[in-house]
Amino acid sequence: xxxxxxxxxxxxxxxVTYAGGYRVSLQGNKALAMxxxxxxxxxxxxxxxxxxxxxxxxxDKFSVSVGVHGVFSNIAYQDTQTGANAxxxxxxxxxxxxxxxxxxxxxxxxxxGVYTPYGSSVEYEDDWVGSHLVNNIDLQAIYIQPTVSFKIxxxxxxxxxxxxxxxxxxxxxxxxxxxxDLDGNRSNVTIDATGVTSWGWVASSMFNFTDDLxxxxxxxxxxxxxxxxxxxxxxxxxxxxxxxxxNTSIKASMPLPAEMSVGxxxxxxxxxxxxFDFNRTFxxxxxxxxxxxxxPAIPDSKNARNYKNASVYRFGMQYEATKMFTLRAGxxxxxxxxxxxxxxxxxxxNDSNNFTAGLTxxxxxxxxIDASFLxxxxxxxxxxxxxxxxxxQAVPFKGTYKTNAFVPGLGLTYKL
Amino acid sequence: xxxxxxxxxxxxxxxFVSCEPEFDTPVTDEGFYxxxxxxxxxxxxxxxxLTAGYADGALYITGQENSYPNIMAEQFAYAGxxxxxxxxxxxxxxxxxLGGTQxxxxxxxxxxxANGNPGPVRLAGTPTTEITNKLTxxxxxxxxxxxxxxxxxxxxxxxxxxxxxxxxxxxxARFSSSxxxxxxxxxxxxxxxxxxxxxxxxxxxxxxxxxxxxxDQTGNFDPATYGGNDITDPNVFASVYSxxxxxxxxxxxxxVLVNIPEVTSIPYFTTVPTNAIPLDAATAGALNAQxxxxxxxxxxxxxxxxxxTPEEAALRMINFSAGQNFPIMTDDDLTDLTxxxxxxxxxxxxQLAVLLGQLRQVKSDxxxxxxxxxxxxxxPDPNNPQGVIGVSIPLSDQYxxxxxxxxxxxxxSTAYNATIEALAGAKGLAFVDAKSxxxxxxxxxxAYDGGVLTSQFVTGGAFSLDGVHPTPRGYAYTANxxxxxxxxxxxxxIPIVKIGNYPTITLTNN
Numbered sequence: 001x002x003x004x005x006x007x008x009x010x011x012x013x014x015x016v017t018y019a020g021g022y023r024v025s026l027q028g029n030k031a032l033a034m035x036x037x038x039x040x041x042x043x044x045x046x047x048x049x050x051x052x053x054x055x056x057x058x059x060d061k062f063s064v065s066v067g068v069h070g071v072f073s074n075i076a077y078q079d080t081q082t083g084a085n086a087x088x089x090x091x092x093x094x095x096x097x098x099x100x101x102x103x104x105x106x107x108x109x110x111x112x113g114v115y116t117p118y119g120s121s122v123e124y125e126d127d128w129v130g131s132h133l134v135n136n137i138d139l140q141a142i143y144i145q146p147t148v149s150f151k152i153x154x155x156x157x158x159x160x161x162x163x164x165x166x167x168x169x170x171x172x173x174x175x176x177x178x179x180x181d182l183d184g185n186r187s188n189v190t191i192d193a194t195g196v197t198s199w200g201w202v203a204s205s206m207f208n209f210t211d212d213l214x215x216x217x218x219x220x221x222x223x224x225x226x227x228x229x230x231x232x233x234x235x236x237x238x239x240x241x242x243x244x245x246x247n248t249s250i251k252a253s254m255p256l257p258a259e260m261s262v263g264x265x266x267x268x269x270x271x272x273x274x275x276f277d278f279n280r281t282f283x284x285x286x287x288x289x290x291x292x293x294x295x296p297a298i299p300d301s302k303n304a305r306n307y308k309n310a311s312v313y314r315f316g317m318q319y320e321a322t323k324m325f326t327l328r329a330g331x332x333x334x335x336x337x338x339x340x341x342x343x344x345x346x347x348x349x350n351d352s353n354n355f356t357a358g359l360t361x362x363x364x365x366x367x368x369i370d371a372s373f374l375x376x377x378x379x380x381x382x383x384x385x386x387x388x389x390x391x392x393q394a395v396p397f398k399g400t401y402k403t404n405a406f407v408p409g410l411g412l413t414y415k416l
Numbered sequence: 417x418x419x420x421x422x423x424x425x426x427x428x429x430x431x432f433v434s435c436e437p438e439f440d441t442p443v444t445d446e447g448f449y450x451x452x453x454x455x456x457x458x459x460x461x462x463x464x465x466l467t468a469g470y471a472d473g474a475l476y477i478t479g480q481e482n483s484y485p486n487i488m489a490e491q492f493a494y495a496g497x498x499x500x501x502x503x504x505x506x507x508x509x510x511x512x513x514l515g516g517t518q519x520x521x522x523x524x525x526x527x528x529x530a531n532g533n534p535g536p537v538r539l540a541g542t543p544t545t546e547i548t549n550k551l552t553x554x555x556x557x558x559x560x561x562x563x564x565x566x567x568x569x570x571x572x573x574x575x576x577x578x579x580x581x582x583x584x585x586x587x588x589a590r591f592s593s594s595x596x597x598x599x600x601x602x603x604x605x606x607x608x609x610x611x612x613x614x615x616x617x618x619x620x621x622x623x624x625x626x627x628x629x630x631x632d633q634t635g636n637f638d639p640a641t642y643g644g645n646d647i648t649d650p651n652v653f654a655s656v657y658s659x660x661x662x663x664x665x666x667x668x669x670x671x672v673l674v675n676i677p678e679v680t681s682i683p684y685f686t687t688v689p690t691n692a693i694p695l696d697a698a699t700a701g702a703l704n705a706q707x708x709x710x711x712x713x714x715x716x717x718x719x720x721x722x723x724x725t726p727e728e729a730a731l732r733m734i735n736f737s738a739g740q741n742f743p744i745m746t747d748d749d750l751t752d753l754t755x756x757x758x759x760x761x762x763x764x765x766x767q768l769a770v771l772l773g774q775l776r777q778v779k780s781d782x783x784x785x786x787x788x789x790x791x792x793x794x795x796p797d798p799n800n801p802q803g804v805i806g807v808s809i810p811l812s813d814q815y816x817x818x819x820x821x822x823x824x825x826x827x828x829s830t831a832y833n834a835t836i837e838a839l840a841g842a843k844g845l846a847f848v849d850a851k852s853x854x855x856x857x858x859x860x861x862x863a864y865d866g867g868v869l870t871s872q873f874v875t876g877g878a879f880s881l882d883g884v885h886p887t888p889r890g891y892a893y894t895a896n897x898x899x900x901x902x903x904x905x906x907x908x909x910i911p912i913v914k915i916g917n918y919p920t921i922t923l924t925n926n
Contacts, residue, residue: 076437083443083494083911087436129917177866178889178919182525182539183508184478240923241528380439390866395916402437 022120022139022347023257023281025312025334026069026095029370029411033358034316035330037275039263040206040216043318044413045099048113050261051216052147052159053206055101055109060415064100067370067411071095075122075348077130079399084129093121097411107151111161114144117220118167118256120347127186130397131174133388134346135188141167141225141256145202160203165256167225168194175234176390179243185236187243191250191291193230198223200256212267222258222285227251232293249294255285263314271321277314283307283337304387310337316356323362328372330356341396343383348401350381358409368413376405443911449495452908454670456497460556460608461485462568462600462664463615463674466894467559468587469502471880471887472922473538474510474523475561475587482888485557485612487895487913492610495910502557503591511543512586514579518543519586524881525924526874534874536881540926548576551591558603560588564618564648565832566639566656568599582644604663611664612898614674614850616657616832619648620825624679625884627785627814628821629748634828647824650831657832661839672846672902675833677854679825683873684883685783685817686858690742692784692792693806697738703807707734710772714762724751732776742778743792743806748813749820750774775810781819786873786883788815846905848898862893866916869893877920892918 028046031038038050045063047054071093078085097115104110123136147161172190179187200223206216230252234245263277286307292300316330336349343350358372384398441448461467461483468475469483480486480502489500510523522543524536560567562585567573574592578584593602603611622645623630630645639652664671679685695703715729724732728751734744754773757764764772778784784792792806792815803809817825833851840847854871856862857878861870869890870876873883878890886894892915899910 072435074435074437076439078439078443080443080448081911082913083449083491084914085443177917180478180919180922182922182924184481238923239925240526241532241925242526242534242923378437390916393867395866400439402439404435404437406435 022118023259024071024093024095024117024119026071026374026407026409027097027115027117028065028099029067029069029358029372029409030065030328030360030413031316032069032374032407032409033328033330033356033370033372034275034318035277035314035332035354035356037263037265037277037314037316037330039204039218039261039277040214040265041263041273041275042206042214045101045111048099048101048111048145048147049097049115051204051206051218052111052149052161052202053157053204054216055111055147055149055159056103056107056151056157057206057208058101058103058109060101061103062101062416063413064098065370065411065413066096066098067409068094068096069372069374069407069409071121071405071407073122073376073405074403075345076402077345077348077399079129082129084399086124086128086130088122088124090121090123093119095119109149111147111149111159112145113147114142116140116142122346124345127174130345130399131186131188132177133173133344133385133397135172135174137169137171137346139167139169139171141165147202155208156205158203158205160201163200163202163220163223165198165200165223165225167196167198167256169196169227169230169254175245177395179238181236181238187234187236187238187245189245190233190235191230191252192233193227193250193252196225196227198225213264215264216262218261220259222282223256224253225256226253232298244295244297246295248298251292251294252290254289257285258282271319273318275314275316275318277312279312279314280309281312281337282309284309286337306339306342307337308339310335326360326362328356328358328360332356334376341384341386343381343401344385345397345401348383348403350378350383350401350403353377360413366415368415370409370411370413372409374405374407374409376403376407378403443494446496449909449911451492451495451497451910452903452906454902454906454908455609456492456495456910458498458556458607458609459485459489459492459500459611460603460606460664461488461559461612462603462660463559463613464563464618465559465561465885466617467557467612467614468561469557469559469891470561471882471885471891472510472523472525472536473521473880473882473885476505476508476510476523478508479510479523479888480504480557482891482918483557483559484891484895484898485559487892487918488612488898489556491895491899491910491913495908500556501554503551503553503555503587506545507543509539509541509543511545513543513546514576514586515548516546519547519579525922525926526881527923527925536874537926539924545590547579547586547589549590553591553593554602554606555591556606558599560585560599562587562618563599563615564639565616565653565660566648568615569656569659571596571598573597573599574602600660600663604666607667608664608669608671611669611671612674613660613664613671615660616648616653616676616829616836619653619832620676620829621679621884623647623821624817624825625684625785627812627816628818628824629814632824632828634824647828650828650835653828653832654835657835658839661843661845665843665845670845670906672848672898672905673836673840674848674850674898675836676829677851678829679817680783680822681854681858681871682884683871683876683879684786686871687786687873687883688784688789688792689740690778690780690782690784691740693741693743695736695738695741695807700736700738700741703736704734710734714757714772717761718753718756723753723756731779734775734777742780743784743811744775745778745806745811745816746774746813747776747816747818748774749818750776771810778811778816779819783817783822784811785815785817791815844905846898846901848901850894850897853894853897857893864915869915874921881921887920888918889915889920
């Protein structure tokens with residue numbers, strides 16, 4: 001659904017590209033400050049996301065956490081052969097989350113989460129040198145997840161629940177490298193699909209060796225967004241029977257991959273907590289992006305994506321400095337699911353090193369302010385996307401990419 | 417505490433703005449690309465339609481934006497190049513107005529006819545570029561469509577009042593600095609630090625595109641007496657070309673000189689096959705019967721009389737066969753027999769004598785021009801279905817560039833090119849062998865990242881719909897050739913472009 005099509009004029013060859021790893025790990029300020037660990041952490045209602053089984057161990061009868069992150073991401077591109085260069089001017093992303101938990105009994109807890117684990121917002125200057133692959137893209141998926149958590153005994157608990165997803169995508173690219181209307185305006189298409197919904201589920205467990213040493217595991221199912229009534233809007237198409245691109249409907253589907261997480265946490269010296277999470281995201285679900293145009297004159301677009309499963313290694317520390325302040329820091333290493341030769345400018349993700357920090361400020365007994373900061377560092381990389389075709393011939397889009405992201409976040413936690 | 421948060425976020429906000437990702441060696445850094453011993457800060461291009469960005473039989477904005485000097489200037493900008501201005505047209509239709517009356521045609525576009533066949537047609541509509549609306553210059557791009565070598569040094573070439581008589585050029589009239597200005601003086605007065613000069617194409621091209629209907633003026637040193645379709649004398653060319661190089665280098669500018677390609681490399685001359693006439697055996701036999709007397713009696717008789725040589729007689733033989741045939745044509749290089757044939761012993765009627773007067777069949781090494789495709793094989797008189805052009809009505813000389821005419825062009829262009837290359841050597845200027853480059857386009861083509869660029873009409877990608885001027889992709893290829901020559905000569909590292917990013921022909925139905 002998000003990606004799109006390309007239609008070369010004479011051969012009507014089609015090609016496309018898709019966003020690379022569009023997972024956005026910003027599901028809570030407390031967890032993010034600790035490297036986005038939390039599978040084995042009992043800390044707050046953020047566990048609705050990280051491990052529903054942990055909710056039953058929360059000390060508070062009722063807890064709500066809300067927060068927002070500001071995603072300042074930048075992509076720089078250059079091609080030393082031609083001098084072509086570009087920088088994204090992407091809008092600041094503001095993923096939100098809301099978690100609530102309620103301790104019904106000492107062995108039963110309920111929770112509700114609203115969060116956005118997948119998304120992407122990238123905006124290049126229109127008609128930049130890679131505009132045949134993407135001008136801009138905005139992908140959003142909102143997860144709504146009610147959960148229940150059972151304590152089986154003092155050591156073991158389980159949790160889980162259904163997930164309702166509503167997603168949208170808006171994607172614009174030029175049809176190819178050169179097609180224009182009479183006045184030289186580049187021919188382009190916008191694919192739009194909103195209100196695409198689907199269902200999935202989450203299941204998790206937590207095991208406490210002692211009060212200080214816990215392990216946990218969480219599995220979130222793959223959810224496929226099937227867009228049945230999206231639209232394709234063509235712009236600046238030459239007035240010619242050779243370019244029969246009229247606005248039409250589209251069908252497409254996009255997987256939001258399953259994710260398995262396991263982790264441990266260790267409480268030491270009273271005020272210190274160490275946490276480790278391992279995530280495995282099953283990106284191999286994303287084999288191909290196919291767009292089916294309603295207008296039979298426009299050839300359907302089939303595009304191999306061939307993502308590979310990818311892992312994330314997360315480390316976090318927490319220190320309760322004073323009654324008022326809790327300090328956190330973390331690091332994670334994020335593997336890219338993009339294989340060599342599939343590196344497209346929509347989401348040019350190579351492996352990244354990520355550094356996090358944050359704090360919680362206790363304002364009295366019931367209210368906390370959570371703040372976090374993430375810096376994502378990507379190494380400069382020479383990469384190419386080799387699956388764009390003109391007249392049946394692959395035309396690789398090569399260059400050097402340098403990406404970074406700064407993500408400050410702020411949240412509130414209210415407890416009873 | 418609130419203050420702590422406030423300051424924290426204030427610091428962060430500043431941080432994000434200043435934390436753009438930086439490459440280890442950004443291409444935008446000064447010194448990543450260099451201009452070597454050249455100074456590209458003020459580049460002026462001088463030339464004709466090719467330099468102006470003319471394409472599809474007209475000059476229009478998007479064509480100008482893809483002119484090779486503009487493409488080069490965009491790449492120069494990575495290596496110290498400055499602003500590059502062009503006398504942009506008012507629209508993308510391309511026609512010119514003089515006092516509100518259209519004086520040049522609109523551009524060609526590729527349209528699909530009612531039967532679904534694509535072909536070039538003139539874009540419909542009224543253009544808006546009025547040549548008496550003087551633009552405020554100067555402009556870095558001094559390319560003037562239609563200019564021959566000696567026009568660049570001709571005072572008054574930019575005087576709109578001289579346009580109706582042909583004494584002046586409508587394109588230069590739009591931006592000449594005064595009514596008496598010359599192109600070269602307007603270029604030199606900009607004190608260029610770097611220049612390109614590509615002139616001389618029209619000194620042979622208009623002779624070629626008119627099927628050799630002009631005169632080879634070799635030996636005539638006064639260009640004021642030349643007609644529009646004549647070949648310029650090589651000494652005249654050498655003289656004015658040398659003046660131009662002197663003017664452009666007067667203040668120490670470095671530059672690049674580009675030579676003149678063979679006209680036989682361009683689709684205007686290579687698209688229409690010489691044997692374009694299909695005939696069945698019966699028709700061929702009937703035609704041969706009609707020409708039997710001419711072949712077997714008149715021609716030998718003329719040789720016997722000493723009027724023509726045996727070689728000319730052989731050249732004039734008419735012979736058709738089943739399959740593809742060479743059309744008949746009028747060749748004004750042949751002995752004119754019109755009067756002789758009306759006298760004894762032939763005593764042919766005048767009409768027949770006129771037909772046979774300079775008649776021959778097109779030969780395989782002649783070149784038929786692109787514009788002949790619309791008339792060849794047609795019956796101009798609907799009341800006479802027997803009157804078929806190329807079969808019973810000879811193709812006019814203007815549609816065929818005969819071997820003899822090609823030889824004159826080759827002789828002149830070879831002489832021009834010798835002048836250009838020698839001057840480049842003598843002045844230490846970069847030299848671009850456009851002749852060889854266009855020849856390789858015509859012979860197999862040039863591979864690029866999206867295919868092969870060839871000089872095939874419409875589909876080859878290099879030539880626009882007029883069959884003479886490049887497409888934007890063809891101009892990008894040209895720009896790369898010139899950039900490479902500059903890099904070699906001046907130890908520069910100006911980056912080249914990807915020609916696959918530049919468009920070819922424009923699709924539009926009227």
